[in-house]
Amino acid sequence: MSEQLGLKAKLGLDVFKHDKEPHISIIPGMEKDSRLKKAILVCPAGLYCENAQGEVELTIDGCLECGTCRVACGVEVLKWNYPNSGCGVQFRFG
């Protein structure tokens, strides 16, 4: 393999079906909670980042529905559900 495939490009290979609402969201007021910062390390899709104000932000596009953020951060800081019926990632190989 001549060049490394970036994370965005990797996620671009997957089949995603758009959902009308994000299935995971940060519970309002918890953006600076230390538990949430762990999501930046553990998310396989790199969807969590910290902004200049020290708040954690989540971009839901590219979510692999793996559940790691729920296990790492907990349900006190994340509102977590699966995408609506027939939405989200659809693995062809899995």
Next chain:
Amino acid sequence: MSQTDKDFDVIVVGGGLSGLAAAYTIAEAGLEVLLLERGDYSGAKNVTGGRLYLNPVREMFPDLWGKAPMERFIAHEELSIMDKERSLTIRYDGAELALEPYQSYSILRGKFDRWFAKQAEKKGVSIVCKSRVDDLIIENGKVEGVRAGGEELTANVVIACDGVLSLLAEKAGLRKPGIAKDHAVGLKEIIELDRNIIEDRFNLEGNEGAARLYMGEVTQGKFGGGFLYTNKESISLGIVVGIKDLMEEPAVQVPDLLDAFKLRPEVARLIKGGQTSEYSAHVIPEGGYKSIGKLYGEGILLAGDAAGFSMNIGLTVRGMEYALASGYYAAQASIKANKADNYGAESLAVYEKLLNDSFVMEDFKNFKEAPHVMENPRFFQRYPQLVGDVMKDLYEIPAGPKAKLYPTIKKYMTFREMWGMFTDFGGVRKI
């Protein structure tokens, strides 16, 4: 509500291996069973490292295996212990691994589950895909059915096969949300390569396959390892890392671990020229016996990852056989409950008894110390480094005279080191 009013005898939530195994077995017994799958098809939301061991489950589904879309039967095993810039590899192969019936196969869930779902439909299972179950219907403490897409569907028994996070088990009060120490995360790429290149590169004859595990530097000392399985025309390459370790220092973002693994020369040359065609990830239950909670309640059973049935004992990481078997036993329990016309917890308790008498709970009991023993960071950093040091000194020919072999090894074996090993490997005897 009397059971005659129910829409179905059994509703199975989740069309992965445990759900399909349960529904298939229940339909075979002539009961009415509905399976709800939230993805576009069975397998759409499922991820495996890539290997299914058939021996423990072969007889549960005798008609299934003949035409199942497996990838390759595993005839070559390798374990590599990786230090920063070197590795030591142990290889196991031989005629016994190439004898039928083969003990294990590489598989892709997108193909396998979709095919298994067709077989279940042929047995009479009603499968509805693109259907997310939002809630359980609970009346007087008993699960009476599910709510999905604004619809209420009732059944005498609900089997929750909704995966490792099992939101339904939480709703039924059988479990609390999973914690980091009991779970790992797996990341995987499917890398497409020409069939002939795979067979040449891995020394495979025909449909033979190779399985390779990597430990040490792969996870930068954190609990876990790397894996590689050959499929027919692709390679499943990935890593598994304990979530608790990932949350601790040294801080590393997990996608970077996979990228670093791919760049290791030992791995890079195996996937050279390949095209990644899918990237997937999933949480894996790894808490073992001690983390398994209640497996049944009033009108509800848990199977597969939802019940915590997955186990990492280092050389093998297994989940799919437990999913198939627990689905099968959940079906048997439902069938017995149907005969007795009693769907309370005391009647469904037979599920736990069936599991206790099977390889599932036997394995979990036998390996109950494994998670505790394996979480020792020395296995993932110190020992890979030590092994590398010894190999280097044994094989290196310096410009001057070469030191005697025995003192070469002995210099690494200080009393402190040996005492540490004695304690660490003493733990291994419990596995």
